[in-house]
Structure formats: structure tokens, C-alpha cells
Amino acid sequence: MDEQGVRRSIASAVVPGELEARRRGWSVVREVFEDLEPTPRPTSRRWPIAVVAAAVVVVAAAITPPGRAVLGSVRDAIGRERVVGVKGAQRSLFSLPAGGRLLAVSTRGPWVVDSNGSKRLLGAYREASWSPYGKFVVATKADELDTLEPGGRLHWSIAKPGITGARWGGTRTDTRIAYLSGSALHVIGGDGRDDRILVPRAAPVAPSWKAGDEHVLVYATPNGRVRIVDTDSGHVNGGWQGSPKQLAYSPDGKLILARSPKALDVYNAIGFHVAHITGGRFVDGAWAPTANTLAYVTFDRATNRSTVWTVGHQGAGHAQQLFGGAGRISSVTWSPDGRWVLASWDSADEWVFIRGGAGATKVLARSSITEQLDGRAGGLFPAVAGWSP
Amino acid sequence: MDLAGSGERTSVRGVPSYSRRVRGNERAWIRGAQRGSVPDLEQLFRAHWPRAYRAAYLIVHDAAAAEDIAQESFIAAVRALGRFDRRRPFGPWLHRIVANRAIDWARARTARAEVELGEPPAPVDVPAGYGDAAPIAAGLLELSPEHRAVIVLRYLLDYTPGEIADLLELPRGTVNSRLRRGLDELGSQLSG
Numbered sequence: 206m207d208e209q210g211v212r213r214s215i216a217s218a219v220v221p222g223e224l225e226a227r228r229r230g231w232s233v234v235r236e237v238f239e240d241l242e243p244t245p246r247p248t249s250r251r252w253p254i255a256v257v258a259a260a261v262v263v264v265a266a267a268i269t270p271p272g273r274a275v276l277g278s279v280r281d282a283i284g285r286e287r288v289v290g291v292k293g294a295q296r297s298l299f300s301l302p303a304g305g306r307l308l309a310v311s312t313r314g315p316w317v318v319d320s321n322g323s324k325r326l327l328g329a330y331r332e333a334s335w336s337p338y339g340k341f342v343v344a345t346k347a348d349e350l351d352t353l354e355p356g357g358r359l360h361w362s363i364a365k366p367g368i369t370g371a372r373w374g375g376t377r378t379d380t381r382i383a384y385l386s387g388s389a390l391h392v393i394g395g396d397g398r399d400d401r402i403l404v405p406r407a408a409p410v411a412p413s414w415k416a417g418d419e420h421v422l423v424y425a426t427p428n429g430r431v432r433i434v435d436t437d438s439g440h441v442n443g444g445w446q447g448s449p450k451q452l453a454y455s456p457d458g459k460l461i462l463a464r465s466p467k468a469l470d471v472y473n474a475i476g477f478h479v480a481h482i483t484g485g486r487f488v489d490g491a492w493a494p495t496a497n498t499l500a501y502v503t504f505d506r507a508t509n510r511s512t513v514w515t516v517g518h519q520g521a522g523h524a525q526q527l528f529g530g531a532g533r534i535s536s537v538t539w540s541p542d543g544r545w546v547l548a549s550w551d552s553a554d555e556w557v558f559i560r561g562g563a564g565a566t567k568v569l570a571r572s573s574i575t576e577q578l579d580g581r582a583g584g585l586f587p588a589v590a591g592w593s594p
Numbered sequence: 595m596d597l598a599g600s601g602e603r604t605s606v607r608g609v610p611s612y613s614r615r616v617r618g619n620e621r622a623w624i625r626g627a628q629r630g631s632v633p634d635l636e637q638l639f640r641a642h643w644p645r646a647y648r649a650a651y652l653i654v655h656d657a658a659a660a661e662d663i664a665q666e667s668f669i670a671a672v673r674a675l676g677r678f679d680r681r682r683p684f685g686p687w688l689h690r691i692v693a694n695r696a697i698d699w700a701r702a703r704t705a706r707a708e709v710e711l712g713e714p715p716a717p718v719d720v721p722a723g724y725g726d727a728a729p730i731a732a733g734l735l736e737l738s739p740e741h742r743a744v745i746v747l748r749y750l751l752d753y754t755p756g757e758i759a760d761l762l763e764l765p766r767g768t769v770n771s772r773l774r775r776g777l778d779e780l781g782s783q784l785s786g
Binding site: 208211212214215216218220221222223226227229230231233234235237238239312313314326328329331346347348349364533552580585586 | 627632635636639643644647648651652657658659660661662663664665666667668669670671672673674676677691694695698699702730731745746749750763777780
């Protein structure tokens, strides 16, 4: 067969399910897109401004206390913004500043990164999260949910259409996985048995398990409500009105974080309002593993800056700025010992590890994350999906 | 939105060609999408989905996996649109992700089958309606994922060997040898 023959044959091959795949694909892509924010339009400033901006950044970095640093950006000759990362960032993931293992999802799939910097690609999955004690990973494709060991060994697998938001909860001996298949919220045993639909229609928000043996789950409904439900009995323990983009139980199971773009709210175990945080656009939030302290990221569209904050006292304390930078910081993740916060700084292609607390703050950074996990420079910044013990 | 009745110009069997018209409009669509325009994103999706999905399928030979790969590649691209340089074409950027993910998936399936089952990967059905293309589909199955990828990039997506080398970050000589060997194997399988 000559080259033209190959070309004709490949072009004329009938690919199964093409039309349905296209419809489903557009539905998912649009949903993701609508959840993003538009990119600020680049201005047409020229190199003299870039030089001044660079000088300002250098001076600011020099005089700002470490850890409270607000790092900036410069614009190149055609006016595009170029983010200046943390000075002295390590270019390789030689190690993590605390123990445990990171789970990061690149375009190639999820990676497990050990504290010594070694890493393993789990496969071509699009989402992944840890089991409660970090012994396993639940990883999903569009139509498949797999459970794996961090080393990559597959335990069991289930096929369902349109899987998203899988979360694993429970104790060392009795676990459940909740996930969305289309709009239906499912619960399945940690051993892959007893898959069932908990509610036929839920909002496209990952549910969150209460820690411990109660099998209590919080999820969002498509009609603007949040419900706290006992998945064994079906009893609704509480809830509130709202359409959050993120739900997260605190590690002690007493509080629930609900993030919407314009606010962070904290509720107690039966849905009573505890705290309300506003100011900026909220990108991500995470409970510290050892205390009722929150870390969260805000983004200011007008200045194109992201800021990492912490707030104690169940979200009702005074918020403290931990770190700031130009462009996007997409997530915050606590280390298992609760001493470090990892800020995923997309725009600088860096993971920034910040140690807060009283006194001086320490900042460590690892750069070129995309190249290390995506396999190529200039690719897509990997998303951090968790840091397990 | 009715994606079925797009009315756009198509080539063989409904696969839209990546025409100059598409390239000409692409910058405007990307600019619009970067500002949050869903209709512009939809145009971009309509222009690029069919080839992305077909390319993924011909590399992995699994419709569900191909859908997953194409979908995830688009989502990854959408999430990074803010950093995309509009002076560059969108297609190669997307196809790089698709091809690499498809190769990773095919490799993982092979490795898993060896480790978990001790058996070769499950046979893949060539779907009914493959018609004249059935032999080439079966022939592609006999090639390694890496060889399939260069064949698909060359003969479906019309990249030159130099461009394929850039996309897959391979030496150009490797691309040429994979193309040659892939064609030879296809030829021998189809003639045999």
C-alpha cells in the first residue's frame, strides 16, 4: 500500500461512537470552560516599563519579609506578562520539605511524588485522590474508576459513564468511595462491591466524606442546596442553601468548608453557619490536618494577582497573608504534619512550599514542574490532588 | 447546540478538514475564548474535536479511551488557554497532548495486561462498517503505539516528519525510521 492509500484508508475509517463522543465531549469541555475565569487582556506596554517593573520586583523581593513576599511580574517587549517566580527556586524535585507523598495530576495522568523526589506515573487518568490513609489512590477516566496502590498496581475497576469527583472516605478497615456518574451520586465499597446510586441528581461538585466510621457525606444538589447525609441509612443530618464549587470536611469531622467564587463559608456538622469570609475571588481552600485552620487562595482580576491566606479559629479568626504572586495560584495543599502549605503557582510554573506560624516564615520553591511531570516544557501545569502521610 | 448538524465543510466521511479557513478564524476564536466566549470555544471545539478523537482512536483502538483522551486533552488545553500564544496554531498544541496521552495509555494497557493477567491484551474488535478501511485498522493494531502515533500524525493529521519530531520530542531520524518501518509492516500485513 502506498502513502496515498494509507492516507485514504485512515481518513475513511469509521470510528465507533464518534457523534455521541463529540456531544459528550462538548458538554464536559463547556462545563469546565464556564467554570474558568476569562484571562485578563494583555496590555501593549514596551520594554522601558518592563525594565522598571523588573527593578520594582527585585527591590520588593529584597525588602519584603520572607514568606510575606508578594512577588511580581514583568512584561516582555510585546506586552505579555511574564511572572517572576521565587528567587533561588530549585529546578528539580529533589525532595519535599516534609514527609509523605504528593499526588499531582498532569496531562499524562496522576503522579505519586515521594518525599525524596522519586515519582511514578499511575496511568492515563484525568482525576485522582488519596484514600483516607494514603494506602491507595482512586483514579478516574471519563468512563472508568480504578483503585490502585501508589506503586501503580491495579486493585479493582468499575465502568460507568461520565465519572467525576471520586472521593474515598472511612476508616482503616471500612471504606467507601463516592463519585458522580453523570449527575448521579454513587457510593461503592472500598473493595469494589455494592455500588449503588445514593441520589439520582447531584451538582457537579466533588462530595466530601466525614472522617471516621459514620459514612456521612456532604454533597451539593443541582437546585442550590447542600445536604449532609448518612449514606447507610439515607438519613439527612442537615444542610443549607447554597451552590458551592468545593466542599471539604475538616479532619475532625466537626466543620465543613464551602467555597463559592465570592466567599468561603464554614458550617458545623448539622449545617449551622459558623464563619463567612469575603474579599476577592476564591480559588481554593483546604483544612489543616491538625487544627481547625484554613488555607485559601484568592485571585484579584483587576491586578492579576493571587494571594494565599491562612485563618484560624474555625475560619472566624483574623486572616493572615502567607504568600502572594502575579498570575494564577490554583490550589493550596497542607503537608501531613500541618507545618507547610504548598501553593501551586501555575503562572510561575512553581510549587511553593510555605512554612507559617509564629516568627519568620520560610519559603521553598521547586520550579519547572510542568517539564518534570508533563514531560515537556511549556506544557500544562499539573494540579496537586493531595499530600498524604 | 446541535453538534451533529454543524454544516461545516467536511472531507471524507464527515471528518472536517483543517482548512485555511479554519486557520484564519482560529486566532479570533482563541482570542474570544480567552475572554470567556462560549461560542468561540465551540467553534474551536468543532474544528478540532473530530481529528483529535479519530487520532486517539487509531492509536489506542478503544473508543472509550479515545473519548477520554480527546476530552481530557481539550480540557487541559482549555485550562491553559490563558497562556496560549495566539500567533501559534492551536492544532499542533492539542495534537501533541493527544498523541502523547494516547501513547501513554496504550503502553499502560500493555504493561497492565502483562502484570495483571499474564496474557496478551484483549483482542480489539474492528467495528462493523469499517468497510475498505478495516484492513488498515487491523494492520495498525499490529504496530507498537509509538509506530501507530507517527503513522497517524503523518497520514491523518498531515504533519511533516520534522513537525512530528517536534511534537513527540524525538530525533527526526527516529520519526523517519518509524514511518518507514510502520509503512513496511502495514504493507506486508495487508499483502499477506
